[in-house]
Every structure is written in structure tokens, then in C-alpha cells.
Amino acid sequence: MAAHSPLIVGIGGTTGGSSSTETALRIALAAAEALGARTLLFGGEAIAALPHYTAKSSTRTAGEAALVTAVRDASGLILASPGYHGNVSGVVKNALDLLEETARDARPYLTDLPVGLIATAYGWQATGSTIAALRAIVHAFRGWPTPFAAAVNCRLSRFDANGAPSDPEVAEQLALVGRQVADFALRIGAPLDIAS
Numbered sequence: 001m002a003a004h005s006p007l008i009v010g011i012g013g014t015t016g017g018s019s020s021t022e023t024a025l026r027i028a029l030a031a032a033e034a035l036g037a038r039t040l041l042f043g044g045e046a047i048a049a050l051p052h053y054t055a056k057s058s059t060r061t062a063g064e065a066a067l068v069t070a071v072r073d074a075s076g077l078i079l080a081s082p083g084y085h086g087n088v089s090g091v092v093k094n095a096l097d098l099l100e101e102t103a104r105d106a107r108p109y110l111t112d113l114p115v116g117l118i119a120t121a122y123g124w125q126a127t128g129s130t131i132a133a134l135r136a137i138v139h140a141f142r143g144w145p146t147p148f149a150a151a152v153n154c155r156l157s158r159f160d161a162n163g164a165p166s167d168p169e170v171a172e173q174l175a176l177v178g179r180q181v182a183d184f185a186l187r188i189g190a191p192l193d194i195a196s
């Protein structure tokens with residue numbers, strides 16, 4: 001275990017049964033853990049339970065508060081979205097919009113944080129456009145998208161009941177996302193004191 005064990009927060013997935021997006025995210029988080037990171041997952045069910053984000057509201061649910069607190073404590077993030085109509089799903093985007101709550105922190109949004117990206121879809125076109133959209137969101141949040149983003153084409157590659165992908169190369173690509181985020185976080189060291 002590294003002297004500083006960075007917290008890597010995973011956000012992503014879908015609801016209504018097993019989610020290849022969430023499974024892919026779990027593989028990336030496991031690889032980050034293997035490098036000494038701590039991880040916290042906000043999977044499909046957790047983010048789908050968040051209310052529609054309203055910037056003007058002064059009250060937040062426990063689920064909203066938990067996600068914002070986790071991101072404030074994080075040294076890195078991994079985002080995973082299905083490609084829905086060529087873009088980030090509404091559920092994932094709503095969870096990310098909630099990070100507007102950190103706008104007035106000493107470390108606003110995802111400033112200086114490494115952020116790994118994963119997209120799933122039934123074809124390559126939507127994986128590419130969804131990764132590009134996620135990257136633009138991370139830039140807007142002042143974060144640092146890590147160099148390799150993983151695209152999972154669910155038409156070609158599936159996950160078994162234990163979460164193992166049919167294509168070992170997919171597992172390696174997802175692990176690379178997790179390793180790049182953990183490695184960046186370990187190099188940066190302990191997060192800044194972001195108390196507002």
C-alpha cells in the first residue's frame with residue numbers, strides 16, 4: 001500500500017439489471033486499488049436515484065450529499081457512461097451536473113484531478129462520441145482527462161456473470177484507465193485542503 005492512498009471515485013452505470021457500463025467501471029476501479037488507491041463507486045442505481053439537479057435548490061438529498069462529499073475528498077475520478085443516442089446518458093450527466101455544488105470550493109469542480117473515461121455502446125461510433133463528450137465535460141470541470149479512454153463495444157464483447165469480459169483485451173484497456181488515474185493521483189500526492 002502506498003504511503004498516501006488516494007481516493008478514486010467511480011461514477012457511472014445503468015439501471016434495470018446487470019450493467020456492462022458499471023461492470024467496466026468496476027474493473028477500472030479494481031486496477032486503481034491494485035496500485036494502492038481506495039475506491040468508492042456510485043453505480044447505476046445510486047446515480048439514478050439522484051433527483052434532477054436544480055442549481056437553485058438550497059436542500060440536497062442524502063444521496064446528493066454523499067456524491068458531492070466523495071468528489072470533494074477524491075484525488076481522482078473514473079466516469080463511465082453508456083452511449084445513448086451518441087452521447088452521455090441523462091443519468092450520468094445529471095450526476096455530473098450535481099458537481100456544480102463544488103463551484104465555490106477552494107478547489108472548484110474537478111480542478112487538478114485526473115479523470116479516467118469509459119464508454120460502452122452497441123457500436124464504435126457512439127463509444128467515440130460519448131468519450132469525446134465526457135472529455136469535454138471534464139475540461140469544463142477543469143479536470144485532467146487521462147490519456148487512454150476505454151471504449152467497450154457491447155456488440156463484440158460481453159461480460160459474464162462474474163464480470164469478466166469475453167475479450168481479455170477489453171479487461172486490459174479498462175485496467176489501464178484505472179492505473180493511469182491512480183498513478184497520476186499518487187504522483188500528485190495528498191489532495192489540497194478544499195474547505196470552503
Ligand SMILES: Cc1cc2nc3c(=O)[nH]c(=O)nc-3n(C[C@H](O)[C@H](O)[C@H](O)COP(=O)(O)O)c2cc1C
Nearest residue numbers: 014019020021082083084085086120121122123126
Ligand atoms: C436510450 C438508448 C439509446 C442508445 N443509443 C445508442 C447509440 O446511439 N449507439 C449505440 O451504439 N448504442 C446505443 N444504445 C445502446 C447502449 O449504448 C447500450 O445499451 C449500453 O452501452 C449498454 O450498457 P449497459 O449494459 O450498462 O446498460 C442505446 C441504448 C439506449 C437504451
